[in-house]
Amino acid sequence: MDDQVGIFTIESHLHAKLIDQSAAKRGIKVPVLIRVADGSQFGIDEESVLSLIRRRETYRGFDIVGLHYFTGTQKRKPDVIKKELGYISDFADRIQKETGFRIKQIEYGTGLAVEYFKDNAEELEEARLKAIVPKVREIAQKYDLTIEMGRFFTAPYGYYLTRVVDVKTNCGISYAICDGGLNHLKYDGQIQGMQIPEILHIKKAGRREKNVEKWTLCGSLCTTMDILSRNAEFDSLQIGDILVFCRTGAYSAMEGMALFLSREIPLISLYSEKDGLQILRRSMRADPFNTP
Numbered sequence: 001m002d003d004q005v006g007i008f009t010i011e012s013h014l015h016a017k018l019i020d021q022s023a024a025k026r027g028i029k030v031p032v033l034i035r036v037a038d039g040s041q042f043g044i045d046e047e048s049v050l051s052l053i054r055r056r057e058t059y060r061g062f063d064i065v066g067l068h069y070f071t072g073t074q075k076r077k078p079d080v081i082k083k084e085l086g087y088i089s090d091f092a093d094r095i096q097k098e099t100g101f102r103i104k105q106i107e108y109g110t111g112l113a114v115e116y117f118k119d120n121a122e123e124l125e126e127a128r129l130k131a132i133v134p135k136v137r138e139i140a141q142k143y144d145l146t147i148e149m150g151r152f153f154t155a156p157y158g159y160y161l162t163r164v165v166d167v168k169t170n171c172g173i174s175y176a177i178c179d180g181g182l183n184h185l186k187y188d189g190q191i192q193g194m195q196i197p198e199i200l201h202i203k204k205a206g207r208r209e210k211n212v213e214k215w216t217l218c219g220s221l222c223t224t225m226d227i228l229s230r231n232a233e234f235d236s237l238q239i240g241d242i243l244v245f246c247r248t249g250a251y252s253a254m255e256g257m258a259l260f261l262s263r264e265i266p267l268i269s270l271y272s273e274k275d276g277l278q279i280l281r282r283s284m285r286a287d288p289f290n291t292p
Contacts, residue, residue: 001022001026002026007031007032007033007065008031008032008033008062009032009033009034009035009129010032010033010034010035010044010052011035011042011043011044013044013048016032016052016062019061020059020060020062022061022063023060023062023149024061028061029060029061029062029063030061030062031062031063031064031065032062032064032065033066033067033105033107034049034052034053034064034066034067034068035067035068036049036067036091037071038069038070038072040071040080042070043068043069046091046192046251048204049095050098050099052097053099053101054099056058056101057096060101064101064208065103065104065105066103066104066105066106066107066128066144067088067092067103067106068106068107068108069087069088069107069108069109070109070140070148071111071253072093073111073113073150073151073188074113074114074188074189075110075111075113076113076128076193078128078131081110081112081132081135082131082132083137084108085096085108085135085136085139086135086139086146088108088139089139089142092106092143103143104137104144105143105145105146106143106145106146107145107146107148108146108148108149109147109148109149109150110132110149110150110152111150111151112125112129112132113128113152114151114152114155114156115249116187116188116189116190116195116197117189117190117196117197121247122271125152128220129152147174151250151251154249155247155248155250156246156247156249157249158247158248158249158250158252158253159244159245159248159249160181160184160244160248160253160283161243161245162165162178162179162184162185162219162228162242162243162245163178163179163240163242163243164176164237164239165177165179165239166239167237167238167239173216174213174214174215174216175216175218176215176216176218176237178217178219178228178243179216179219179220180219180220180224181218181220181221181226181227182219182227182256182257183219183256183257183259183261183263184219184230184253185228185245185248185253186251186252186255187212187248188251192227193216193217193229194230196229196230196231196232197247198247199201199217199229199232199243199244199245199246200244201242201243201244202242202243202244203238203241204240204241204242206236208236209236210235211235211236212234212235213233213237215232215233215237216229216231216232217229217230217243220263221260221261221263222261224289227291253266259286259292262285262286262287263286264284264285265283265284265285265286266283267282268271268280
């Protein structure tokens with residue numbers, strides 16, 4: 001509130017109490033959305049929503065303006081999203097019918113899937129987006145609708161760079177050991193490196209004969225689980241080369257086990273045409289975080 005946040009979300013009866021007391025203490029009244037539960041620990045169920053709305057006049061610190069609904073991520077079936085949009089719209093209609101209170105805003109998180117391992121990823125994602133547009137427009141005719149896109153917007157605009165620090169062949173398998181691994185990088189749906197994301201290969205300077213091979217890419221952790229990808233093809237991969245893992249803009253680096261075995265936490269930078277390259281955080285040793 002002190003940072004002038006525009007709108008708050010109520011996740012429980014305790015949240016409602018805290019928001020109400022905090023706003024009243026500051027002599028202000030803030031707008032809130034009530035998050036509707038979907039069978040998980042998040043939000044509150046329909047009857048609790050109705051109860052809050054029926055008692056809306058008793059709250060001095062906030063005004064209820066709408067509903068928030070988000071059930072999860074990586075949804076590949078547009079029909080699921082359309083069904084959810086229909087549900088939250090129908091529930092808003094029910095609220096008005098039973099309480100006389102009109103919901104003004106609906107915030108809905110689509111959870112649209114991002115394809116990390118398919119060559120036609122953009123085509124598949126665009127098709128899903130187009131499939132839900134008519135339903136989105138339909139609900140937007142009835143309510144002030146905000147669509148939360150999350151992973152769908154951010155995933156394509158992140159990259160993870162790691163350097164090859166060793167190469168070897170064991171039992172007929174070519175291994176490239178990188179200076180970063182599963183402690184830094186996690187793709188949704190990746191299991192033991194069985195799937196291959198888009199990886200760019202930046203070669204260290206020097207002429208090389210063409211030699212395309214399949215490689216198993218591993219990190220530097222002392223565990224056989226530290227595999228980034230298997231059977232990824234590269235031309236003349238050598239020590240010192242840099243591998244760029246694409247589509248890591250959503251969660252990837254933050255879902256990795258950064259503190260595992262006290263390895264270094266990677267540098268984070270941001271690039272834009274306007275401002276060029278900016279370093280947001282330099283690399284850090286993980287040891288201090290593990291000290292009791």
